[in-house]
Amino acid sequence: MKVDQEEEVKSWATDKGYIHIRKEYCKGCGSCIEFCPRDVLEESGDLNKKGYRPPVPTAPEECVNCGLCERVCPDFAIWVSEKPEDELRYDS
Amino acid sequence: MPLTTLDEKPKKPQDVETTHPMEKYLRPDRLPHIWCSGCGLGTALNAYCHALDDEGFGLDDFAVVSGIGCTGRVAGYVASDSYHTTHGRAIPFATGLKLANPEMNVTVFSGDGDLFSIGGNHFIHAARRNVDLSVICVNNYTYGMTGGQVGPTTPKTARATTAPYGNFERPFNLPNLAASAGAVYVARWTSLHVRRMKKAFQKILTKKGFTFVEVISPCPTGFGRKNGQGEALDELKSYKERSVIRDGADPTKVDIKMDPDSDIVVGTFVDKEKSTYSEVKEQQLAGKV
Ligand SMILES: Cc1ncc(C[n+]2csc(CCOP(=O)(O)OP(=O)(O)O)c2C)c(N)n1
Ligand code: SF4
Ligand code: SF4
Ligand code: SF4
Ligand SMILES: [Mg+2]
Numbered sequence: 001m002k003v004d005q006e007e008e009v010k011s012w013a014t015d016k017g018y019i020h021i022r023k024e025y026c027k028g029c030g031s032c033i034e035f036c037p038r039d040v041l042e043e044s045g046d047l048n049k050k051g052y053r054p055p056v057p058t059a060p061e062e063c064v065n066c067g068l069c070e071r072v073c074p075d076f077a078i079w080v081s082e083k084p085e086d087e088l089r090y091d092s
Numbered sequence: 093m094p095l096t097t098l099d100e101k102p103k104k105p106q107d108v109e110t111t112h113p114m115e116k117y118l119r120p121d122r123l124p125h126i127w128c129s130g131c132g133l134g135t136a137l138n139a140y141c142h143a144l145d146d147e148g149f150g151l152d153d154f155a156v157v158s159g160i161g162c163t164g165r166v167a168g169y170v171a172s173d174s175y176h177t178t179h180g181r182a183i184p185f186a187t188g189l190k191l192a193n194p195e196m197n198v199t200v201f202s203g204d205g206d207l208f209s210i211g212g213n214h215f216i217h218a219a220r221r222n223v224d225l226s227v228i229c230v231n232n233y234t235y236g237m238t239g240g241q242v243g244p245t246t247p248k249t250a251r252a253t254t255a256p257y258g259n260f261e262r263p264f265n266l267p268n269l270a271a272s273a274g275a276v277y278v279a280r281w282t283s284l285h286v287r288r289m290k291k292a293f294q295k296i297l298t299k300k301g302f303t304f305v306e307v308i309s310p311c312p313t314g315f316g317r318k319n320g321q322g323e324a325l326d327e328l329k330s331y332k333e334r335s336v337i338r339d340g341a342d343p344t345k346v347d348i349k350m351d352p353d354s355d356i357v358v359g360t361f362v363d364k365e366k367s368t369y370s371e372v373k374e375q376q377l378a379g380k381v
Contacts, residue, residue, distance in 0.1 A: 009110045020110070025123065029130035030325045035284075052129065071142070071286035072328075074134025075124060076112045 012057045014040075016065035017082040019057050025077035028052030032069035032078050038062040041069065114141035117151070119171050127162060130324020132283030132309025136230050137166055139286055140201070143293035154197040154297070157186040159206035162236040162311070163229075166201040180210030183218045186225050194370060197226070197297060204231040204245040208264055212244065219273035219302045221369040226296035227304045230283075231266060232311035233348075240314030247350040251318045268343040270304040271362045277303035278343060278362035282331040283310065285358060292360065301368050308348070308356060319350070331356065 012019045019040070026048060032055050033041045040063045041055040048054055055078060057063065063080070070079040115123075118141065127133045144154065151172045158167035160179035167174040177185045182200045190198045200207075207215050207229050218225060234252060235241045242252040242259050245266065249258040270278045277299050281289040289307060296303035310316055310327035321327045330352065338346075339359040346357040367375070 011110070020112075022112070027124075027129035029323075031130065031135075031328060034325055034329070068286070070113075071138060071290075072135060072284070074127065074131055074138065074283075076114065076118070076134070076138065077124075079112050081113070 012060045014057075014060045014063035014065065014080075016063065017080055019060060019063060019069070020079050020081065021054060021056070022077050023048045023054040024050070025075045026052055026054035027075050027077075028054065029074065031072040031074070035072050036069050037066060038064055114138060114145065117141040117144055117171055118169055122169055125169055126165065128311075128313045128324075130310060130312055130328075131162070131236075132232065132307065132311075132324070133163055133166070133230055135283045135286065136228065136289065136307045136309060137169065137201075139290040140166075140199075140228065140293050142290045143297055146290070147294055147297055149197070149297070154199060155186075155189060156199050156201055157182045157189065158200070159202040159211060160237070161203040161206045163201065163203035163232075164206060164237075180206055180212075180214065182206065183211060183214035183225070183227070187218055187223050190224055191370065194224075198224075199226045199228060199297070201228045202230075203236070204229055204233065204266070205235040205243040208244040208266065208269070216269070216273040219270060219275045219304070222274055222276065222301045222366055222372075224300050224368045224370060225302055226293075227270075227302070228293070228296070228307065229266060229304070230307045230309045232309050232315055233263075234311055234315040236311040236314040240311070240318060245348075247348055249350045250315070252315070253318075263348070265343070265347045266306045267304075267346050267361050270306075271343040274302065274366075275304045275362060276301035276364050276366050277360075278306075279304070279360045280306040280308065280346065280358050282308040282328075282335055282356065282358060284328045284331040285335070288337075288358075295360075295363075299363075301366060308358075 009022045040059050042058045043053045044056040156170045156174040158164040159182040167176040182202045186198045186200045233246050241254045245263045246259045267278045279292040292305045310324040312324045334356045336355045337359050343361045
């Protein structure tokens with residue numbers, strides 16, 4: 001299954017950066033939801049094409065950009081990035 | 093609560109990463125991978141990619157060799173030169189690769205069955221010779237790919253396709269086997285120890301000699317379900333309960349038991365210096381050929 005990346009990756013702004021989720025890669029194992037230290041993520045109400053429920057950041061403002069969700073995901077379906085410098089300056 | 097998605101609040105596209113940062117080490121045309129939901133293989137590969145990244149490896153700097161099995165598929169997902177050998181032969185192939193191209197950093201990434209059943213002899217002899225290889229064994233206690241048979245690391249009493257009444261055999265304790273065969277670095281982590289596993293991978297990528305990391309990992313499909321361990325997430329939670337970090341522990345004392353209340357000892361057990369096969373060879377041949 002090859003999917004158009006731009007369309008498939010959805011990003012959520014957090015205070016420190018972004019959470020990115022590529023929902024068609026997710027196999028609904030729940031690891032990111034379980035091990036996020038800040039309870040940022042919940043299971044989505046929607047199924048992906050494989051029939052799994054990807055995570056959704058329901059509390060993105062709680063995210064500390066620790067990257068644990070990215071590391072525990074076996075499917076390369078979730079990752080985080082830092083906000084670019086200029087945006088951080090603009091925000092503050 | 094309304095979500096702030098970039099769909100609603102668009103940012104300049106160059107400000108936002110839309111590819112997974114580890115995708116540069118993978119073959120995107122082969123993703124998503126075929127491993128089951130919650131299988132620890134993806135987590136181990138993820139940690140390996142992060143280790144390569146933290147050490148600044150480019151795609152020409154390393155090669156990955158795997159044998160046969162679900163773990164063996166790793167070689168097919170990494171974007172560097174990689175080789176999916178026949179069953180059990182990852183180590184001899186990797187040895188040839190290393191000796192022919194000493195500059196190449198060679199990782200063997202394979203399963204407990206591949207490395208310790210059919211490939212067991214190759215493992216002990218490469219360790220004995222101290223060939224400069226980084227060996228990662230994902231130990232899921234079974235032959236995952238072929239449906240969950242008893243393998244050399246299946247704990248005593250565990251159920252398997254070939255052990256409906258529970259396994260009668262005593263399993264290998266892999267850190268002990270690696271240490272006694274001569275490995276210069278031996279560590280064990282579970283697939284939940286994402287950062288420590290990554291650090292151990294960094295270590296074996298940079299340390300000379302025969303280095304070994306065992307990654308205890310869930311195989312819900314082939315092992316977990318038959319043994320009442322539930323889904324992969326349940327098994328990961330049990331690692332959290334059962335893991336005890338004991339760096340420098342005596343490798344003879346780190347056996348894994350089926351008892352859900354028993355400890356899984358993790359940590360770095362061996363980290364020593366010893367001349368490698370190639371160094372000894374160079375030294376003994378100096379001035380002679
Ligand atoms: C010569 C040979 N014998 C047997 C097999 C069947 N076979 C395929 S994978 C496998 C075991 C793999 O176990 P492991 O290395 O633990 O990998 P896992 O699937 O658990 O990751 C076996 C016995 C084979 N492919 N080739
Ligand atoms: S980066 Fe850390 S805090 Fe943010 S969602 Fe991921 S695990 Fe949670
Ligand atoms: S860890 Fe990855 S595969 Fe598992 S639920 Fe989260 S995004 Fe999906
Ligand atoms: S059978 Fe087991 S080892 Fe193979 S992909 Fe599935 S969970 Fe992973
Ligand atoms: Mg196995």
